[in-house]
Amino acid sequence: MSDALRWESQPPRLTLQGELDRETLVAFWDARKKLMSGVTTLDVSGLERVDSSGLALLVHLREEASQQGGSLTIAGITDRLNTLIALYNLQDIIPTDSLANK
Numbered sequence: 228m229s230d231a232l233r234w235e236s237q238p239p240r241l242t243l244q245g246e247l248d249r250e251t252l253v254a255f256w257d258a259r260k261k262l263m264s265g266v267t268t269l270d271v272s273g274l275e276r277v278d279s280s281g282l283a284l285l286v287h288l289r290e291e292a293s294q295q296g297g298s299l300t301i302a303g304i305t306d307r308l309n310t311l312i313a314l315y316n317l318q319d320i321i322p323t324d325s326l327a328n329k
Contacts, residue, residue: 230275238265240302244273247281256284263288263299272303282311286320 232251233244241262245251255262269288271277277285285301292299301321304312309323 234262236262236266239267240270241266241268242270242273246276247271247274247284248276248278249280252281252284259288259291263291267292267298268300268302270303271301271308272305274305274308277308277311279311279315282308282315282317282321286317289320 230245230251232247232255234255235242235244243255247255269285271285274281289299289301304321304323312318312321312323
């Protein structure tokens with residue numbers, strides 16, 4: 228069973244910790260509109276595990292921000308998440324260069 232997904236909101240930064248997978252992301256999904264209000268940086272450095280469902284959520288959050296005329300930087304991308312992003316060829320959608328990781 229997955230560890231819980233936890234978050235800490237200090238706009239403009241939202242920090243995620245734990246595991247972001249199909250079992251843990253439902254609570255975040257339900258609260259995302261409120262949680263993402265005023266957020267321009269999503270810090271994922273505290274995530275121990277991200278599966279394809281979690282990656283899809285990150286893509287969706289960036290797309291939502293873009294559709295609302297803003298942008299969302301995903302910071303703290305780990306080597307494991309970077310590998311998953313590359314596996315799905317999403318580097319253009321979720322930049323993994325050094326600027327996005329700070």
